[in-house]
Amino acid sequence: MKFNIQLAFILIAGTVLTGCSNQQSATGDSKAVLDTVSLSSKNYALAYQDGEKIVATSIDTMKQISFGGATDPAISPDGNKLAYTLSDSAGHRSIWIADMENKSQGQLVVNNNNYYQAVWSADGNTIAFNIFNKQNLWKIGIIKADNSGYVMLDSASKINVYAPTWKNEREIIGQDLTNLYTFDLSGKVTDTKPIAGLIGKDLTIASSNRFFYTKDGKKLVFNAGNNDVLDGLTGPSEAVYVLDLASKKVVRLSPKGINVPYVFVTADDRIFYSGAEKPFTNPKIYITDLDGNNKIVVDKGTNPTGALK
Known part of the structure; x- marks a missing residue:
């Protein structure tokens, strides 16, 4: 089965350029369509969801680029890449990255059919995300933007961990509704704080x-x-x-x-x-x-x- 991803580039001034890129995936059929791109330098400050599409924009909203059929926008720290989630008709989710300079898209491959909501590290080299493991638990995964170095954090424990964010470039935090956990990049839990005691x-x-x-x-x-x-x-x-x-x-x-x-x-x-x-x-x-x-x-x-x- 395939994700069939078509890219249509439309310059705001009216000149139309078209192209397409087909990427392989084992999770199902879906589509993300890049439908507009500005004439100015492609360095974006903000990405957000607008109905069924994702919009990346400058902070003054004067230049924009949008993707149809995608969710969970995550703009890279340098503003040049966009990670997002694609879902297929069977409910499978996967994370893809679009390079907004060269107009390419590619999937983050972690041999799983349910991983979503990417979060970039501050240096833009690594992405954290939630992933559903074989034991039916939510965990945190990390992977390099070039598809190397995949690790599932805290993979051996019997707890769910949700909502990952980066504490710094060496540590990630997540929560299980009761505790706030800090992980190092090897997956070791380095700190545990009861949430009720914090908030x-x-x-x-x-x-x-x-x-x-x-x-x-x-x-x-x-x-x-x-x-x-x-x-x-x-x-x-x-x-x-x-x-x-x-x-x-x-x-x-x-x-x-x-x-x-x-x-x-x-x-x-x-x-x-x-x-x-x-x-x-x-x-x-x-x-x-x-x-x-x-x-x-x-x-x-x-x-x-x-x-x-």
């Missing part, structure tokens, strides 16, 4: 909630469920918070009245998140800093990731 009992964590260490390692940025009652919202409300590890103080960064199911923090401590206000049908993308200075950057979108400045 208190008034906030709740789901498997999709991610924790990010700040660049200095002294704070954690995360999104979590809270006790806010938002009229018209189905399900619990979530917000973005920052925890000072020394003082144990938790401060809310996103404004009240906005439900925030997704947050991403760059290695230079810029915080992107998607959130919606009442009637909760038009999510927007925001950027904030560690002091809670919020600004809307995209009027419609979800699941943002950012490149380094």
